[in-house]
Amino acid sequence: MSETMIRTRGLGKQYRIGAARNRPRSFREAIARSAAAPWRRPEPAELVWALRDLSIEVAYGEVLGVIGRNGSGKSTLLKLLSRITNPTTGYADIRGRVGSLLEVGTGFHPELTGRDNVYLNGSILGLDRASIARRFDEIVAFAEVERFIDTPVKRYSSGMYLRLAFAVAAHLEPEILLVDEVLAVGDAAFQRKCIGRMGHAAEEGRTVLFVSHNMTALQGLCSRAIWLKDGTLAEEGAPGVVVSHYLQDAAATRPHQFWPDAGLAPGNDRVRLRAARARPADSNPAEPITTRTPVLVEFEYWNLREGAQLSLTLHLTNEDGVLVLAAGPIDGRQSQIRPLPRGLFRDTCLIPGDLLNDGLHRVEVLVVDRDTDLVYRHTDVLVFEVRDTPDLRGGWFGKWKGAVRPILDWTTEHLDAGVAAPLSTAP
Amino acid sequence: MGLPDASALPGVPAIPPGPASAVVRVAPAGAWPGFDLPELWRYRGLLFFLVWREIKVRYAQTVLGAAWAILQPLLTTVVFTVIFGRFARLPSDGVPYPLFSLAALVPWTYFNTAVSGASNSLTANTSLVTKVYFPRLVIPGAAVLAALLDLAVSIVALLVLMLFYHAAPRPAAVVLVPVSVLMMVLTAAGMGFWLAALNIQYRDVKYVVPFLLQLWMFASPVVYPLSLVPDRYRLAYSLNPLAGAIAGFRSALLGAGGPTGVEFGVSLGMACLIFVGGAAYFRRTERVFADVA
Numbered sequence: 001m002s003e004t005m006i007r008t009r010g011l012g013k014q015y016r017i018g019a020a021r022n023r024p025r026s027f028r029e030a031i032a033r034s035a036a037a038p039w040r041r042p043e044p045a046e047l048v049w050a051l052r053d054l055s056i057e058v059a060y061g062e063v064l065g066v067i068g069r070n071g072s073g074k075s076t077l078l079k080l081l082s083r084i085t086n087p088t089t090g091y092a093d094i095r096g097r098v099g100s101l102l103e104v105g106t107g108f109h110p111e112l113t114g115r116d117n118v119y120l121n122g123s124i125l126g127l128d129r130a131s132i133a134r135r136f137d138e139i140v141a142f143a144e145v146e147r148f149i150d151t152p153v154k155r156y157s158s159g160m161y162l163r164l165a166f167a168v169a170a171h172l173e174p175e176i177l178l179v180d181e182v183l184a185v186g187d188a189a190f191q192r193k194c195i196g197r198m199g200h201a202a203e204e205g206r207t208v209l210f211v212s213h214n215m216t217a218l219q220g221l222c223s224r225a226i227w228l229k230d231g232t233l234a235e236e237g238a239p240g241v242v243v244s245h246y247l248q249d250a251a252a253t254r255p256h257q258f259w260p261d262a263g264l265a266p267g268n269d270r271v272r273l274r275a276a277r278a279r280p281a282d283s284n285p286a287e288p289i290t291t292r293t294p295v296l297v298e299f300e301y302w303n304l305r306e307g308a309q310l311s312l313t314l315h316l317t318n319e320d321g322v323l324v325l326a327a328g329p330i331d332g333r334q335s336q337i338r339p340l341p342r343g344l345f346r347d348t349c350l351i352p353g354d355l356l357n358d359g360l361h362r363v364e365v366l367v368v369d370r371d372t373d374l375v376y377r378h379t380d381v382l383v384f385e386v387r388d389t390p391d392l393r394g395g396w397f398g399k400w401k402g403a404v405r406p407i408l409d410w411t412t413e414h415l416d417a418g419v420a421a422p423l424s425t426a427p
Numbered sequence: 428m429g430l431p432d433a434s435a436l437p438g439v440p441a442i443p444p445g446p447a448s449a450v451v452r453v454a455p456a457g458a459w460p461g462f463d464l465p466e467l468w469r470y471r472g473l474l475f476f477l478v479w480r481e482i483k484v485r486y487a488q489t490v491l492g493a494a495w496a497i498l499q500p501l502l503t504t505v506v507f508t509v510i511f512g513r514f515a516r517l518p519s520d521g522v523p524y525p526l527f528s529l530a531a532l533v534p535w536t537y538f539n540t541a542v543s544g545a546s547n548s549l550t551a552n553t554s555l556v557t558k559v560y561f562p563r564l565v566i567p568g569a570a571v572l573a574a575l576l577d578l579a580v581s582i583v584a585l586l587v588l589m590l591f592y593h594a595a596p597r598p599a600a601v602v603l604v605p606v607s608v609l610m611m612v613l614t615a616a617g618m619g620f621w622l623a624a625l626n627i628q629y630r631d632v633k634y635v636v637p638f639l640l641q642l643w644m645f646a647s648p649v650v651y652p653l654s655l656v657p658d659r660y661r662l663a664y665s666l667n668p669l670a671g672a673i674a675g676f677r678s679a680l681l682g683a684g685g686p687t688g689v690e691f692g693v694s695l696g697m698a699c700l701i702f703v704g705g706a707a708y709f710r711r712t713e714r715v716f717a718d719v720a
């Protein structure tokens with residue numbers, strides 16, 4: 001059973017950074033540049049190692065968790081293992097077919113029916129016709145789209161579309177499954193189904209690489225974890241140990257971040273972040289945030305596509321890796337997100353006082369187009385500390401338990417005194 | 428490619444561990460990677476599906492559907508007949524000008540569709556290129572093959588027009604027509620591979636291609652006969668693979684003014700060269716597609 005499914009030796013991938021600014025984007029520019037300095041080679045300073053000298057082994061049937069901050073090389077590792085991109089150094093030996101849930105909806109064509117898309121998607125992901133036919137009913141049932149299977153998918157709701165796409169990817173049953181945070185899609189019930197599906201794959205003896213920021217899911221599903229830091233392997237071992245070291249390592253707070261140069265700001269060709277900040281809402285930004293303080297979380301970003309219906313979602317996670325809350329602009333006043341012109345925007349979110357518990361809080365921001373299309377996500381964009389307050393905690397001096405610490409209405413009545421009637425057992 | 432059938436049985440581990448599954452090594456590619464034909468063969472099913480998707484999607488939500496494949500060369504024939512046949516009085520080897528120009532426009536339209544489709548194919552499928560591995564050659568390859576359906580449909584229209592003019596194909600057409608079509612497929616694929624690989628790196632290509640194709644049409648015997656080219660330039664002219672392919676196609680069906688055996692051979696050789704050269708360039712640059720897409 002200790003068959004090695006993946007073995008990497010000195011695996012590395014180098015990218016050129018500042019791509020948006022420094023790469024020649026057209027013939028004209030390339031020619032003009034090589035005419036100006038024909039002997040000039042790319043400067044070493046422009047190159048960055050996304051992944052460097054990684055040597056790991058993954059055994060048959062193992063579920064390996066991969067953790068690390070944004071840009072630490074997790075996605076690069078998955079891209080290398082799925083052969084989408086080529087390594088710069090080293091090699092990886094892979095035994096068996098690799099499937100990945102990166103590929104949800106890949107190759108789906110809006111004009112084709114659900115049935116056609118299942119076959120097409122399956123063949124893109126490496127299945128032959130007979131294998132797809134054998135799994136077809138199961139896929140359709142899993143996606144709950146039986147009635148619409150012969151309708152072009154452009155008439156599907158976004159939820160149906162995603163469910164069908166995920167169902168195909170999840171039923172491929174490859175020997176090695178790569179999962180990159182795809183569980184962010186769909187509603188809660190569907191997510192439970194997906195987690196179940198992953199656990200099932202592991203029970204069947206498939207080898208799974210699971211990249212996630214959800215430390216609870218990661219510790220629950222994985223048998224071993226690796227922690228990537230700045231493209232290199234920082235630690236590997238039992239998930240509980242690695243996760244706690246990872247969380248401690250990131251302990252430095254980062255209450256604001258600012259990227260004045262749009263070319264270097266995090267993001268992609270659709271959206272780029274300009275700034276992020278968490279500060280007390282009603283006092284001086286230098287004041288500490290306590291459990292009683294309302295907190296303003298602000299994001300500034302450039303929308304780079306005319307008419308994109310962008311909305312931001314904020315995920316707030318505590319020290320234990322528990323997702324405390326998810327918030328977005330949907331609050332009843334604004335049910336439909338309007339198309340945005342190109343330009344700079346600011347979103348501000350107010351987290352009321354007497355809600356967060358004390359401790360470090362990490363903010364992840366997700367940018368979504370038309371409610372379902374994840375454009376960009378940035379983990380740990382902010383890390384801020386909520387300090388404990390001595391008041392309002394009664395006689396208790398230990399760590400206040402729970403993910404949140406609201407002040408709830410709480411009364412105590414002396415029933416024997418006859419002021420109020422005791423709860424009756426009768427309905 | 429599929430997993431063993433055990434995966435269909437509940438409770439049975441689907442993958443027998445052991446040397447049965449092949450080990451793939453992911454490593455930096457050399458400067459000129461080979462074509463990896465066995466892998467391309469394994470992915471023939473995907474090629475088939477992509478061709479089928481192209482065809483199915485091309486005429487989705489159109490009223491006339493595949494009739495467009497006929498209308499395009501037919502309408503151009505009308506325009507060419509008026510301009511080049513009536514006004515410019517270009518010679519047509521004694522064949523009625525409408526028939527003469529349609530017999531060249533049918534293969535030319537195929538080439539045009541195939542090359543422009545293939546050169547845009549990678550950029551139109553970036554989501555595939557950046558998310559899943561497969562031999563990338565199948566993407567432009569599918570565009571080139573999908574256009575063959577239009578060619579088949581328009582050849583039927585050409586045969587109808589031949590009946591109308593009482594024109595009969597030469598017996599050699601049985602060989603010449605398929606070989607001419609093969610030459611066009613090879614040339615279109617070679618150009619398509621090359622342009623698609625350039626296009627994903629430099630989007631300028633998108634603007635260059637229509638212009639290039641327009642020039643190419645006038646450099647090929649479409650509106651004028653091969654016999655219009657002076658004899659001493661004929662061999663050099665045949666370095667354009669479409670010269671041999673289109674003139675060969677037309678003369679096989681209409682009988683007059685075909686290329687000589689040597690000229691046809693030169694064109695065929697060039698077609699093969701373009702095909703191999705385009706594929707080699709594509710394979711060489713393939714490794715950066717996902718990074719620049």
